[in-house]
Amino acid sequence: MTTYTAPVDDMQFILHDVLQISTSGVPGLDELDPDFTKAVLEEAGKLASGVLHPLNKVGDEQGCKLENGVVRTPEGFKAAYDKVCEGGWIGLDCDPEYGGQGMPNLLNSCVGEIFVAANMAFNMYQGLSHGAYNAIHTHGTTEQKQTYLPKMVEGTWSGTMNLTEPQCGTDLGLIRTKAEPQDDGTYRISGQKIWISAGEHDMTDNIIHLVLAKIPGGPDGVKGISLFIVPKFMVNEDGSLGERNAVSCGGLESKMGIHGNATCVMNYDGATGFLIGEMHKGMRAMFTMMNEARLGVGVQGYSQGVVAYQNALAFAKDRVQGRDVTGAKNPEGVADPIIVHPDVRRNLMDQKAFTEGARAFALWGAQLLDRSHRSDDAEAEALVSLLTPVIKGFLTDKGFETTVLAQQTLGGSGFTTEWGLEQFVRDARITMIYEGTNGIQSLDLVGRKLGLNGGKTVMGFFELIKTFIKENEGDTALKEGFLDPLKAASKDLQGAATYFMQNGMKNPNEALAGSYDFMHLFGHVCLGYMWAQMAKAAHAAKANGTGNAAFYDTKIATGRYYMARQLPATGMHRARIESGAAPVMALDVDQF
Template sequence: MYSYVPPIDDYRFLLSEVLGFDQAMAELNKDVDADLAVTVLDEAGRMCAERLAPLNREGDEHGSQLIDGAVRTPPGFAQAYRDFADAGWAALSADPDHGGQGLPFILQLWLDEMLSAANLSFGLFPGLTRGACEAIAAHASEELKATYLSRMVSGEWTGAMALTESSAGTDLALLKTKAEPQDDGSYAVTGTKIFISSGDHDFGGNIVHLVLARLPDAPAGVKGISLFLVPKFLPGADGAFDQRNSMSVGALEKKMGIHAQPTCVMNYDGATGWLVGEAHRGLAAMFTMMNAERLMVGIQGLGIAGAAYQQAAGYAKERLQGRSADNARAPVAIIEHADVRRMLLNIRSFVEAGRALAGWTALQHDRSQHHADAGERARSDALVPLLTPVVKASFTDFGFESAVQAQQVFGGHGYIREWGMEQYVRDARIAQIYEGTNGVQAADLVGRKLPMAGGAVVEGYFALIAADVEAAGGSVIARSTSTALEALRTATAALQGADTDAAGAAAVDYLRLFALVSMGWMWTRMAQAAAQGNSPLHQAKLKLADYFALRVLPQAQGLAATIAAGEASIMALEIDAF
């Protein structure tokens, strides 16, 4: 395998020439410029490449294990996590009021990309903890915040979220876990949860579970769900958290991928917990965590795609096979074959556009939190939830497709363990499923996000794209993006007010169309910036923009036609005929 190379030059290009990072930070009164940001990313990339990537394959082969009721992560993981936390990476973007560094969210998302590229199983530990911190900070009592937040932000303690039960996955209204009030103000939580990532480990410190459960007087359905903070360790008489709570790992899930990540069946047997937020409003509190996690999961797809591309491109430049187009006798590197180039360019044109779109979304997140103007905060605050299902679903779909194409470049060598490509395929697959399957994300986009503010939010987003496309003039990528945007606008108008079947039939294709237009927009911006320079990076950007315009964006017309076909052919077949 080739060594992982963090995409620092690309980050520098995006910060300095495409996304207007310095101006954005000045508007937010943040004392961070592109040079400092690149320095932080460079150091983070070194840690990912030198410390975490070497653990990836061994972690996959060894896996986490359940021994005498305790989880043991693969060799090297526990120490690597402690080093990660001690170096401050767990606190990178967290609120300084809770011990965080308060650095821009764009650095967090791009750190997540490098973590996912280097070692996806490892990256879930800090990622889930960060999401738990956000939910606690937004909804918990001041006492719970004071007790738990600073130690979680620092990485001393970790977090996990416990939603899913065997009969309650996407439909959380079916969950059965109970919480009984106790005289001291705590609750006794009883039930079994499945698929709990980072549910237990051997890193040391506490593990803080956020558990959905029902109170005795809870109404039926999702309106009867409450959220509880349930730690692995409780404080003893001396205040030290050394008393084991009544919770245990029943089993580790046997999974297709992310073998190093302990995905637990968790049993709560009257475990002591505390209410987070209001009774019966736990789903709203949990979605604070889930929305943060959905962006992180999208970045996982991006990270795997980038890592798989690096391996495939390196192999393609060295692997001799076949003859060149001029029928020369000597075998040539397979990078000279058009079909191999097609696969590599498909991956790279997604990765670089996805990286830019992730950065733009992260800047909107910071604007929604810190901009001085309330109107600007509100506009950005609407754009982030609009893009969250798009990033989660499209990045993980394209990420999995990219891993498969990278594996295909290797031929038979991609199917065996030696080169690590089959691990990328297995690991990437889960990202399309957890934190809400991609079909659920598409339904959310069509059913909940398009109608926001009577359609004004999505139309405002389209206006941003149209303005940049018009400013770019008649470039190939600008023309192609403009055509695709018109198809997207037509599809959007058709779906406004669509009934359940019509929306469900169109949703997945609509989300992909939305993502392609968004990436076309990013390529338009990158091409316009690249036209001002003449470095190899700038020249490559221009060629990649043309490739995306001519070979990828035309998919928009097929997707538009599929959406326009409606639901009739999907719903026509009788159920008994399946």
């Protein structure tokens, strides 16, 4: 029942009007002219609307099935996957040395949003592969890269990340999976991993598992963890597939959403593994990939909001019920379309203003990542590192909320399976949990990232906003609707940070008890900053007479909405933070 259309114009606006990528001086971004990106995004959009989205409900309804150790993905998934491979999408931003197209992360993020919005469960298969590709590409030996990457880049092999065990998720120091060194330099991997997305399936010839495990005798806790490559099928010297390795899927998780993706219990029964990166430095290897993976989940979060909004909007224009109190808008019909009602409008504007702001924020993050990788820009690297937990935590919380709002637009229909909105809610929910729960993101932000470079990185972020406000203060089109609220919100953020600095040293709980609110406060400031930039770009484009004036007017009005209706949340978050740790920690455990 649902449909999806790639928001190509909105993405083009961000890439070229706002981020101005082709003049950003970053190798790789410079070459992306508007015609090229448009062609790529439209092509991705066709695949998304025509092939991936129609399978979204199929995947939800059929789910995956484990039969005699083999996982069957939903009907049509394999054929669709082959089309994605044929289009070269799997290796879009991968290293050309291994068959990739070498495109920037920024473009890959746009395509990622399109594919994920169309079918999140489906896209996770390649998403996880990409994480495994990154791990091998960054930490593997030349031989490892040559053995695994070409097949992973073309998509004939896929990959997984194996971290969680029943007794440990966040606290990986508790890992029990063992890696015993063998005489031939390989390791014998034994243990059980759970919640392994795409751990087993029927879409690729081989699956390359990346597994965290402990080598006996190593240091305790996270310092004794190493990372291993464990292929499902051993790879012969000539690249052909050899024996089946001793790794198998022991069960599929039944879960709230993303039914089309196989969430596996993986049993390693003395499987052959190959150390990747340094011994006992597996956590470090994992963390180097974390930024990109978390940015990817941030994109997943708001992308479900995007597709949910599109369908809510269509419903609100189509469904007639009641009359506009200021006068009938559809007098020849029995009632007016519900979009005339102010409260429906509020709901839709919340969805629209968030998702468009979120996209700008996530793409800014991707641009910073490209800048850090391609221009060796340490400042950009630090800034994206600061913003990553905000992009992951805030955009997934609000993305989920957006799917709930969209579901609400449909009233009773929103609760039915038939209309499809409820699936977006169920699918979006996982983004708040995996790749580090949003609580963990907030701890990362407050506990690690605020102190990055002795606090210089966050000060640099405040400076960015201050400078932007200063430079544009004379612009009356921006002053009242954008710059003033941004200034107030930024003041709340700085006030909250100051509270942490003044109180967190004496009692770390003073900072930790406010971390979640701080993450949201930070997110609102970032979206306010993005909307101010979008408004500026829209005014400039209008002044230049380029493009469609109505499009830019819509951007400006949507931005005004965000500033007026969403940004006031910063005062609330600040007040909560400044109420301190005492109310949060008042009860003894046994008083609960």
